[in-house]
Amino acid sequence: MPEYATQPVRPMRITFGGADRSVLEPQGPLLTRRMSDLDGLFADGGAWTAAVADGDPVVYQVACSPVPERPTDLPQSVTTIQPGAVGGEFHMTKGHMHPVPQGEIYLGLSGQGGVLMFDGERAEFIEMAEGVIAYIPPNWAHRSVNTGTEPYRFLAVYPGDAGHDYGWVLQHGMGHRVRRAAGGSGYRLAPYAG
């Protein structure tokens, strides 16, 4: 079974693997989030319930390297978000705040997407594609979104003690929602409560 490496970690060569380069090799944990894991996150609760009933599809997967999540290490993961929308709101990650205020780096690998950030007052959206780097500063919650028609994939590198606070997003929201634009092509940013 793939696991985080036992500590201490030795210098490591890591490559993109799998037929679609969606995993890191050597492999660490693989996280799969289905529609049912995104309870309370999409604005249209009825559309979310219908999507869960209609096969509960995989929305995204996070394939990690074996580098452990501990304070002095820099773990990495490749996230693949499948295309689609729920009530017009694009497929997205749950979104979280780092309880230990630490930054994070994303590198776009394939597809079209973006990263929505929110610090409780200000919201920012950075469009992502292959070769684009997004910097997420400390104290900005972050959520990734697939705004295209193909899987959107990106590499994340983050301090191992950053952690994941999902309750912050449920309490404060993300400032905006990323919705399909009128006419069906592209995206628009909508008010979070809208």
Ligand SMILES: O=P(O)(O)OC[C@H]1O[C@](O)(CO)[C@@H](O)[C@@H]1O
């Ligand atoms: O933890 P969430 O919000 O489900 O999203 C997963 C994302 O978070 C990270 O684990 C780190 O920010 C990424 O590797 C991944 O894209």
